Amino acid sequence: MDANEIIERRACISGIGQSDIARRLNRDPLELTLDACLAAIDDAGLKVEDIDGLSTYPGLGGPVGFSGAGAVSVHDALRLELDWYDSGIETSGQLGSVIKACLAVAAGLASHVLCFRSVWEGSAQGEKGRSAVMPGGDGRGASRAPSGFMEWTLPFSAPSAAIWVSMFAKRHFHLYGTTREQLAQIAINARANAAHNPKAIYTEPMTLDDYFAARMISEPFCLFDCDVPCDGATAFVISRIERAADLRHPPIRVEAVGTALHGRPSWDQFDDLSTMGTRDAGAHLWRRTDLKPSDVDLAELYDGFSFLTLSWLEGLGLCPVGESGPFVEDGKRIARDGVLPLNTNGGQLSGGRLHGYGYLHEAVVQLRGDGGARQIAKSNPQVAIAAAGGGNTCGCMLLTRE
Amino acid sequence: MSRAEVPFRLLPELGGSSHFFWTSGERGELMFLHCQDCGCWIHPPQPICPRDHSKNLKPDVVSGRALVHTFTINHQPWMPGPELPYVVAIVTIEEDPSVRLMTNLVNVEPGDVEIGMPVRAVFEYHADEDGDVWIPLFEPDPERS
Ligand SMILES: [Zn+2]
Numbered sequence: 001m002d003a004n005e006i007i008e009r010r011a012c013i014s015g016i017g018q019s020d021i022a023r024r025l026n027r028d029p030l031e032l033t034l035d036a037c038l039a040a041i042d043d044a045g046l047k048v049e050d051i052d053g054l055s056t057y058p059g060l061g062g063p064v065g066f067s068g069a070g071a072v073s074v075h076d077a078l079r080l081e082l083d084w085y086d087s088g089i090e091t092s093g094q095l096g097s098v099i100k101a102c103l104a105v106a107a108g109l110a111s112h113v114l115c116f117r118s119v120w121e122g123s124a125q126g127e128k129g130r131s132a133v134m135p136g137g138d139g140r141g142a143s144r145a146p147s148g149f150m151e152w153t154l155p156f157s158a159p160s161a162a163i164w165v166s167m168f169a170k171r172h173f174h175l176y177g178t179t180r181e182q183l184a185q186i187a188i189n190a191r192a193n194a195a196h197n198p199k200a201i202y203t204e205p206m207t208l209d210d211y212f213a214a215r216m217i218s219e220p221f222c223l224f225d226c227d228v229p230c231d232g233a234t235a236f237v238i239s240r241i242e243r244a245a246d247l248r249h250p251p252i253r254v255e256a257v258g259t260a261l262h263g264r265p266s267w268d269q270f271d272d273l274s275t276m277g278t279r280d281a282g283a284h285l286w287r288r289t290d291l292k293p294s295d296v297d298l299a300e301l302y303d304g305f306s307f308l309t310l311s312w313l314e315g316l317g318l319c320p321v322g323e324s325g326p327f328v329e330d331g332k333r334i335a336r337d338g339v340l341p342l343n344t345n346g347g348q349l350s351g352g353r354l355h356g357y358g359y360l361h362e363a364v365v366q367l368r369g370d371g372g373a374r375q376i377a378k379s380n381p382q383v384a385i386a387a388a389g390g391g392n393t394c395g396c397m398l399l400t401r402e
Numbered sequence: 403m404s405r406a407e408v409p410f411r412l413l414p415e416l417g418g419s420s421h422f423f424w425t426s427g428e429r430g431e432l433m434f435l436h437c438q439d440c441g442c443w444i445h446p447p448q449p450i451c452p453r454d455h456s457k458n459l460k461p462d463v464v465s466g467r468a469l470v471h472t473f474t475i476n477h478q479p480w481m482p483g484p485e486l487p488y489v490v491a492i493v494t495i496e497e498d499p500s501v502r503l504m505t506n507l508v509n510v511e512p513g514d515v516e517i518g519m520p521v522r523a524v525f526e527y528h529a530d531e532d533g534d535v536w537i538p539l540f541e542p543d544p545e546r547s
Contacts, residue, residue: 154412157483171472219475
């Protein structure tokens with residue numbers, strides 16, 4: 001193996017699948033997970049017995065609803081016979097699990113790796129919303145704060161990433177003059193695209209007035225700057241490129257991935273809170289390809305909070321550092337008929353918090369030209385970026401169509 | 403701060419390497435781990451200095467002076483805690499601006515908080531059968547305003 005080889009190019013996305021998606025389905029999350037997995041395998045034109053690898057994020061654990069199934073559950077339910085498997089949360093964002101699958105097929109450890117991400121946060125939180133799964137949310141004096149990062153947040157009543165990321169946004173506003181009107185465009189654009197996604201959670205149109213009328217969560221974030229918890233699962237089949245030639249769809253090539261994190265892996269000690277880890281992952285991706293940001297036809301960028309999309313625009317060099325606010329300002333550039341269509345399925349803000357995998361799914365849909373009513377205006381898109389995570393955990397993938 | 407004004411807080415565990423941090427407020431002092439060989443301030447506490455890998459570390463008192471690096475006014479009732487809205491901030495300590503603390507700002511109108519504002523540590527006492535805790539909060543510093 002040539003040490004300079006961009007090894008991820010030996011991998012491709014051969015199949016994609018999604019379960020039903022809704023605010024609350026109240027169904028067995030493993031069932032949703034398997035629905036997505038079987039859909040992806042079928043979409044690739046493969047059979048379950050062809051799958052010889054398995055990868056997922058985050059595995060079991062975390063708050064209730066955060067993970068619908070671990071690797072073992074899917075491995076056993078489908079009676080897979082695996083040559084390689086992996087699961088875990090300490091990786092380059094949610095897509096780190098897909099990137100690891102690319103490396104596994106490139107290295108010859110497996111030929112067709114099934115990847116999945118499954119959530120049931122909507123049902124888990126029920127009518128009480130996110131506070132239902134927060135530490136201490138079930139009553140006073142319940143326990144002490146755990147050690148680790150939460151030791152430094154919970155005593156200050158700062159249990160949510162909404163609070164941490166709102167402070168990144170505030171810092172960006174301070175340094176660059178970014179405004180809530182600009183931030184609103186991320187939410188408004190997502191909602192406009194969600195109207196054409198049959199699986200999206202929120203589809204009614206949103207105006208700037210609607211945005212400013214929403215209740216404040218943690219300034220500058222209002223409700224519409226925060227993604228919507230849901231139930232649903234997304235899956236992919238990652239195949240070694242020479243094994244994908246005869247499959248159902250033309251393969252979507254992996255041109256380059258970005259996995260770097262050079263700053264401290266911390267939500268508050270990272271050197272530049274206005275950029276966070278998108279800076280390192282984005283730069284890493286462009287060091288691994290001759291393509292340029294100007295070659296990108298569409299971008300599916302994490303919007304767990306609206307500001308994280310601005311952060312990815314800058315981290316990936318799709319606009320200069322500090323200029324993401326003006327870049328999205330009137331929404332025209334990022335619309336489906338703009339120069340850089342963004343979050344074309346409604347993202348997580350309106351499409352639902354599928355947690356990272358939804359962006360990659362939509363990038364493949366658009367590159368295949370299967371977007372239907374939400375297909376971007378430019379014909380024959382060739383290059384797409386999918387990026388997931390934010391804060392101190394970021395990963396991104398540059399995709400091309402054969 | 404009178405007892406009646408002290409809000410519920412999920413208190414930290416005191417059994418680990420950060421015990422000094424949560425209890426030095428009894429003396430009105432803010433402390434951070436400090437490399438005795440190279441002078442590096444280390445936060446959160448860890449067994450070795452990140453700069454020279456020395457294990458010759460001990461907590462030392464800092465001035466308690468800090469600057470507001472960024473902040474948010476939180477309106478959402480995530481968990482029992484201070485009266486809404488409350489200010490969560492990340493402050494940088496005077497001795498080393500790369501050392502940050504997430505904290506709450508108190509004794510200030512939320513609308514008056516600005517990035518760059520000089521602040522100083524104050525401590526909120528929590529008596530607890532598992533060990534008393536002094537939570538370091540920050541307020542505007544009248545000597546540097
Ligand atoms: Zn040292």
